[in-house]
Amino acid sequence: MASALAAVFFLTGAKEPPRNERFDEITVGRINIVEPDGTKRIVISNKAQFPGDFMQGKENSRPDRSSFAGMLFINEEGTENGGLIQKGSIAADGKVSSGLSLTFDRFRQDQALQLMNNDSAVHQQTGIRINDVPLFTVTSLEDINRFAEEANKLAKPEQQAYWQKLNVQGRMSNNRIWLGNTRDKGSSLQLKDAQGRVRMMLLVSADGKAEIQMLDETGKVSKTISSTSKE
Numbered sequence: 001m002a003s004a005l006a007a008v009f010f011l012t013g014a015k016e017p018p019r020n021e022r023f024d025e026i027t028v029g030r031i032n033i034v035e036p037d038g039t040k041r042i043v044i045s046n047k048a049q050f051p052g053d054f055m056q057g058k059e060n061s062r063p064d065r066s067s068f069a070g071m072l073f074i075n076e077e078g079t080e081n082g083g084l085i086q087k088g089s090i091a092a093d094g095k096v097s098s099g100l101s102l103t104f105d106r107f108r109q110d111q112a113l114q115l116m117n118n119d120s121a122v123h124q125q126t127g128i129r130i131n132d133v134p135l136f137t138v139t140s141l142e143d144i145n146r147f148a149e150e151a152n153k154l155a156k157p158e159q160q161a162y163w164q165k166l167n168v169q170g171r172m173s174n175n176r177i178w179l180g181n182t183r184d185k186g187s188s189l190q191l192k193d194a195q196g197r198v199r200m201m202l203l204v205s206a207d208g209k210a211e212i213q214m215l216d217e218t219g220k221v222s223k224t225i226s227s228t229s230k231e
Contacts (some may be wrong), residue, residue, distance in 0.1 A: 035076075043072045047087070054080045055108070055141070067097075081105045088119075096120050108136035110144075110173055127180020132194065133173045143171070167195055193217070 030045040043051055047069045052062040057078030070085035082105050088098035098119040103111045114129040147166060151159045166172050174196030179189050185206035190198050201213045211226035 039076070039078050040074050041076075042074065045069060045071075054078055075107070079108055081107065082111075106133040106136070109133045109139075109141065123183055125180060125183075127178060129175055130177040131173050131175050134170060139171045139173075147171075170194075 030043065030049040032040050033042040033044075034040050039057065040054065045051060047067065050065055050068055050070070051072060052060045052065070054060070054072070054074050055078075065085065068085040068087050070083060072083040073081050075081045082103050084100075084102045086100040088096075090096055096119060100117045102115040104113040106112045110131075110133055111129070112131050112133050114131075115127075116129070117126045118124070147163075151162050154162055163172070167174070174192065174194065176192050176194075176196070177190065178192075181187050182203075187204050189202040191200040193199050195217075197215075197217055198219065199215055199217075201215070202210075203213065204210045209226070211224055213221050214223040216222050
C-alpha cells in the first residue's frame with residue numbers, strides 16, 4: 001500500500017504529505033486523536049459535532065450531551081473513561097444555563113471522580129465528588145439501564161425499596177465524599193458510609209461559624225462540635 005501511494009505521488013508530481021507540521025493557529029469543529037489502528041483516544045469537539053459515548057470501540061447515542069462542547073478521554077479498548085464538558089448561555093427569557101464538569105471514570109463504568117460547577121440565577125454550586133463505583137463485572141452500565149427499566153414497572157412506593165435493595169447488595173454507585181459550597185453561602189465537607197449516607201460533616205457558615213456534625217444511619221445528628229461546645 002505504501003509503495004502504491006509513493007508511485008501515485010511520483011506520477012502526479014504531488015508531494016508526499018509531511019509527517020510533522022507546525023501551525024500558529026488552526027480553526028476546526030472537531031479533532032479526533034487516534035492510534036495507528038484508528039482507535040479514537042481523545043475527541044475534542046464543538047457542540048454541533050460532539051460525540052456520544054464510547055464502549056469497546058462502539059459509539060452510542062447521547063442526546064443529553066447535545067448542548068455541550070468539550071473533550072472525551074477514551075482508553076485502549078475504545079471505551080470512554082472520562083472527559084471535560086462545558087456550556088454557558090443566556091436564554092431568550094434571561095435565564096442563565098452554565099456548567100462545567102471534569103470527570104474520571106472507573107474502567108467500563110461511570111464517574112469515580114468529578115470536579116464540577118453549575119451556575120444559575122438561583123444558585124452557583126462548585127464542588128468535588130469522590131464516588132465508590134462497583135466493578136464493571138458486578139454492575140455494568142447496561143445493568144444500570146436495566147435496573148431503571150425494571151424500577152419504572154413498579155409502583156412508586158416500591159421503587160425506593162427496589163433501589164435500596166440493589167444498594168445494599170453493592171450493585172450501585174455511591175458518593176462517598178463531597179466538598180463544596182452550600183446554598184446558604186457556606187461550605188461543607190461531607191463524609192459518607194458505603195451506602196452513601198452522610199455520617200460526618202464539617203461546616204462553615206456564611207458568617208464564619210464552624211462546626212462538626214456526626215450523624216447516625218438515619219441522618220439524625222448525634223453529636224455536634226463547635227466553638228461554643230462545652231468540653
